[in-house]
Amino acid sequence: MKTRKTAATCAPFLTLALLATAACGLPGTDEETPGGSSAGYQGRGPITYVTGEDTTGVVQKQLDRWNKEHPDEPVTFIELPEAVDEQRRLMIQNAKTKSDAYTVLSLDVVWTAEFAANQWIERLPAEEFPLEEMLEPVVETARYKDGLYGVPLISDGGILFYRTDLLQAAGISEPPTTWADMRNACDAVLALPQAKGMSCYAGQFDEYEGLTVNFSEAVASAGGIVFDHRGQPHVDTPEAREGLDFLVGLFRDGLVPEGALTYTEEDGRQAFQQGKLVFIRQWPYLYAAANATDGSSKVAGKFDVTTLPGLTRTGSSSLGGRNLALSSYAKNQATAIDFIKFITNEDNARKNLEIGSNAPVYETLYDEPSAFTSHPYLPVLRESIIYAMPRPHVAEYGKVTSAVQKEVHAALRGDKTSEQALADLQQALQSHTKRHP
Known part of the structure; x- marks a missing residue:
């Protein structure tokens, strides 16, 4: 872990892990500030x-x-690994040591519920942030139950990059909207002399969070869901099997690169x-x-970009991005x-957006002419x-994503059938979600 110190911040502020009281009843919680003020x-x-x-x-400049x-x-930048x-x-x-060393946390959007449920972060005053100017799906990632526990910083969505020059050379005028379209395009492109040695497609397939993203997108793009609104898993279904079979088929048919x-x-x-x-989900x-x-x-x-393809129509991305949260154990809140x-x-x-190509959370930034000119994919x-x-x-x-990664990776490796991997995953997820937050 790297730290960057401001001139006015003394070292002990970072190195001492002072214990704070438990989250319940701290300033900013429902008990003391019912309206989130x-x-x-x-x-x-x-x-x-x-x-x-x-x-x-860009962060250090800000x-x-x-x-x-x-x-x-002063704010001291604590820079964690990539x-x-x-x-x-x-x-x-x-958080588990109740240390005040961390104040403002940049959370992956999917961690917000976990951190809020464990009372590791504070409820925030929703009325003091311009949430109505932000994209609604992005704001929803920052909510837990009836409160706001994060403020959207950046968003993200998966998109399909494709080689326009090679599709054109193969006589294909439009990017694919379905998995079958993409496979057919690959057949045509990879038959070209200039595509010798190329592979059709890649995504994020290592046994880490990226695999959870790619699996969730495949399931949603086949018309399925991983969890319902009650927090119950639904992965042992025909739709989930269609999604996982798509990913497994890429490996089985040699459409992805070696490794x-x-x-x-x-x-x-x-x-x-x-x-x-030819194509990459990125x-x-x-x-x-x-x-x-x-x-x-x-x-x-x-190259150019388009939305992700799906089973019978345009697919669905997983929603990425970052929310800023306030540690329950921090001083100077x-x-x-x-x-x-x-x-x-x-x-x-x-x-x-300008410097880091990070997806903005503000609706208006997608319509600014200067932004569109420099970032035509907006x-x-x-x-x-x-x-x-x-x-x-x-x-x-944490337990949910680990279970997804383990079972999906086993299917991609060919160690399990899609059917067996999803049955095992359903059982594992049920054991982790008996108590919905």
């Missing part, structure tokens, strides 16, 4: 901001602006940029990298609330987000 939040002074690796440098304007309330599973582990470890069972986002990005793939951050003209990409100007307002405002959202991305299906919204999310 910020009046119950106490304390001003130094705080920390905890998130994954700042690969674009913190520098805050620190210049708030010299008595791997999301490790970020979650460290945040939970901090794709260990693919993460970065592995797929590199393969697409090197011209080894997050929009790939767009800028694949269009680089510095020699790092062989496909610059030769009044400063933290003001900082969350600052870092999630529309101006910073615009900078996140209409596709907005559609992906609006119609996205959330990943399992359950308190025991």
Whole structure:
């Protein structure tokens, strides 16, 4: 774990793990502030901001602006590893020790319910944030039961990148909308001399959170669901089997690259940029990298994006993104609330898009001419987000996603049939969700 210290923040503030009281009854909880008003939040002074690796440098620039304007309330950047599973582990470890070392947490949207159910984060004053200006599905990821426990920072939706030059050479004028369309397009493209050595498709197939995303998308794109609104699993179904069979079939038929069972986002990005793939399911951050003209990409100007394909029609993305939450054990919570307002405002959202290609949570940013010119994929991305299906919204999310990864990966490896893997997964998920949060 890396830390970046401001000049006004002393080291003990980060290194001491002072114990706080339990979440129940703390300022900002329902008992003390029934309406979610910020009046119950106490304390001003130094705080920390905890998130994954700042690969674009945009986070530090935003913190520098805050620190210049708030010299008595500096924010120290605690930079966690890039791997999301490790970020979650460290945040939970901090919460279980009731340490005040972490103040504002950047949570993957699917962790919000888990952290709220365990009282590791505070309920926030919904009326003090411009939620009505944000995309509704994004705001819903920040709610738990009847309260707001996070403020959307960035969103994300899966999209399909495809080689326009190769589809055109194969006589295909439109991108695929169904899995069958995509397979047929691959048959035509891979028969071309210029496609020698290429593979059809890649996603995120290693045994990690990306696999849960890809599986959830496949199930939803076949008309199924992983969990219902009551938090009950529904994976031992014909629709879920159709979705898993699609993924298994890609491996069985040799349509994915050798070694794709260990693919993460970065592995797929590199393969697409090197011209080894016709299609890839990816997050929009790939767009800028694949269009680089510095020699790092062989496909610059030769690709486009569309929504994910499905069984019989356009498919569904899993909803990605980040919500900012307030640790229940943090000091200086009044400063933290003001900082969350600052870092999630529309101006910073615009900078996140311009510099980091991060999907904005504000509706208006998708219509700004300058944004569309520099990020022409925004209409596709907005559609992906609006119609996205959330990943399992359950308190025991860590156990749920681990079970999904274990059983789905076994099916992809050929160690289990889709039918057996889903039956085992249904049983495992039921054991983890007997008590709905």
